[in-house]
Amino acid sequence: MLNTRHPDVQLRPTADGSGTLYVPALDEHYHSTHGAVQEARHVYLAAGLEPALTAVTGPVRVLEVGFGTGLNALLTLERSLTAVVHISYDTVEKHPLPWELVRGLATAPELQAPPLPAFRQLLHEAAWEQPVALTPGFTLRKLAGELQSLVLGFEAYQVIYFDAFAPEKQPDMWTDAVFEHLYAATAPGGCLVSYCAKGSFKRSLRAAGWQTEGIPGPPGKREMTRAWKPKIFVGLSSFI
Template identity: 90%
Template sequence: MHPEVQLRATADGSGTLYVPALDEHYHSTHGAVQEARHVYLAAGLEPFLVAATGPVRVLEVGFGTGLNALLTLERSLTAAVPIGYDTVEKHPLPWELVRGLATAPELQEPPLSAFRQQLHEAVWEKPVALTSGFTLRKLSGELQALALNDEAYQVIYFDAFAPDKQPDMWTDAVFGQLYAAAAPGGCLVSYCAKGSFKRSLRATGWQTEAIPGPPGKREMTRAWKQ
């Protein structure tokens, strides 16, 4: 067992990790998979896939267990356009730990069971085409230190630990950096609905909206670059 985290079950049967030092879970205890599908795919990715005529670019802040990436890869298998997926992680988790997490039955069957491992074992810093319609690039280190391309991403999954657990990730500087990296008309989605978060987004140019959250959470946040 990794010394800094513990395996935990969530209400929908899928697993998450608990970090005792932060008293924080990687996902909602009400259901890891259903949270990811609701917050990141349904509210963030799906509107762009429906309207897209060319590749959709996604930036994920917080690769974590790889769940958001896996679900996005799953969606790419039936999408009409390819998905380019960049993900940033300061503290990568070993596959030996993540493989012990329970997940949704459909994610345990081929080919997704193999893709789940490939996501974790893919090299860092270089694009890796896992399928003809899904290219992964894992970036290690602090988001704030990365030089992201301007106007590169239609969708940003903001999945950092909560503001009171990881305050350095919820600053005007970070959201200004992400605003610059978002394509015109692009969006940022997050499970968080705190007022301080939405104020920081608006201070850096984003237009925010509160929309229904996943099970166990009344609201979540979606922000747009106009």
């Protein structure tokens, strides 16, 4: 179903040739206008997924907050085609977008070669609330509803993609309670990555127990945030 709170979404181009959606009621884009694909690769894959693929020997479990147009999921699926470990990808969306709308978005040239266009559609048409194996190395589970009310597995995820609308647009998603919820669902040594670099965001993360760092952001943004859940070694009293 189309997001009924913001039904007048508009298709917009971004600087790298890929498309995004604009929500007039919020005066907000789903992605950076400087480039949707390059933002997603920089923030979520390079800063979040790649460290996990290097550090984790078994399956990597990713939780995405905000499925939206499916771009982060598509790029993660693309990366899974060359990864040596399986990627399980859970994604939460309160207001799913219909494929009929998303299919009209411009696609970056790098994502137009088969099999990615077919995978893009499969991501949107996959059943909700159940695991769907889209490839031998990538399993998708789409969860509809509010993140705050979902029961997430304890220490289940190595990577959190936090891609909610900006704090001033969607303040209920940027509370201490939300980051406590995500902290409990993250395995020790796991990370959370977000395009946001606001001080209030980092303070909420630290209040929940995360260790935060500001790292260079994607084009058009000076900084982004990566947060880590401390890993406790048996026999040591300190965190790393």
